[in-house]
Amino acid sequence: MTPTIRDVTLRDGLQLTGKPLPTERKVALVRELLALGVEELEIGSMARPDLVPAVADTLDVVAQLTPEELSRCWIWLATPRHVERARAAGATRFQYCFSASDSHxxxxxxRDTETSLAAMPEAIAAAGxxxxxxxxxxxxxxxxxEGVVPIERLEWILGDPRTEGASHVVIADTLGQADPAEVRRRVALAVERRGLPVVxxxxxxxxxxxxNALAAVEAGAVTLDGALGGLGGCPFAPGASGNTATEDLAFGLRPSWAxxxxxxxxxxLGQEITSTLGEGDRARVLGGALSEKAQAFPWTLR
Structure with a gap:
């Protein structure tokens, strides 16, 4: 089965950009991507606006989307209060996120990982x-x-009863330092231990x-995250660069809409958004797609 691609441009993709993307353009991008066939989107975050100003208007974006559109859109959050606020605005799909390592x-x-884990039942209840x-x-x-995170930390979280009620498990290579063999190992662990869809x-x-995305699919992942132009990175994770590009995933995995x-x-869209933000377009397919010497290949742009 071909995995779902979830575009995360409007959350993870914007975290390190120097320029804001207007709310109206965000709403339009949501609709353009959904119309194109992209199955799911991550459209914002409840992170502190003073720390991550690029997503400060997340609830304004939510307010302009229809319930049908919101059923395909996810919000990143880290506390039960975040869930309550996003839920009140109309969101129904939430990513309750915390790190396997205490330091990050x-x-x-x-807060430490245990404190975030202890609050997860309240977050699930707040989702309704x-x-x-x-x-x-x-x-x-x-x-x-801390360097390499022991796999036992992942096992501890996956096996903790306080995570019961989760709809999916998201395994995140936050710094992009994983290799395919380790991706297979840790994604397979999540599939085996929880029996839930793995992202x-x-x-x-x-x-x-x-x-790594292909290795994750081989191990049982059903959804892959990507961002237009390879935008993204965590402001609290030195050494992390952009997400795997949505364009690269679309070309490499060929979902039905691609x-x-x-x-x-x-x-x-990737060229437009990266240009608007003053960022480089890091999609690896770009060189081939724009080649003037490969016009016989149907995926070359004309």
Whole structure:
């Protein structure tokens, strides 16, 4: 089965950008991507606006979307209060995220992993009977402060009864330092231990974004995260660069909606958004897609 691609441009993709993206453009981008066929989106975060100003208007974006659109859109959050606020605004899909390593969780969220884990039942309750809460485990592979995260930390979180009620498990290679063999190992662990749909969130820091995504699919992941133009990175994780590009995932995995025509539109959106933000377009397919010497290949832009 071809995995779902979730575009995370409007959350993870914006975290390190120097310029804001206007609310109206965010709403329009949501609709453009959904119309293109992209199955799911991550459209913002409840992170502190003074620390991550690019997502400060997340609830304004939520307010402009329809319930049908919101059923395909996820919000990143870290506390039960975040869930309550996003739920009141109309959101029903939530990523409750904390780090496998204490050091990154303190830097990112301001508390240790145990404290975040202990609050998860309250977060799930706040989502309501028709809400979904993903168990999102950042630094599932490495931590910028502690190095390689022991797999036992992942096992502890996956086996903790306080995570019962989660709809999915998100295994995040926050720094993009994982390799395909370790991705297979840790994604397979999540599939085996929980029996829930697994999402793989990868970064392309070391050039293995697509390779790691394919390894995650081989191990049982059903959804892959990507951002237009390879935008992204964590402001609290030194050494992390952009996400695996949505364009690269679309070309490499060929979901049903990815045709040469829709791919051309996707590449154009990546060029537009990165240009608007004053960022480089790091999608690896770009060189081939724009080649003037490969016009016989149907995926080349004309």
């Amino acid at each position: 969780n303190r830097a990112n969220i301001g 009977p028709d809400g979904q809460v993903q168990l999102c485990i950042a630094t599932s592979f490495t931590c910028p402060f 793989f969130h990868g970064h392309d820091t070391w050039g293995l974004g697509v390779a 045709t040469p025509e829709s791919f051309a539109t996707l590449v154009g």
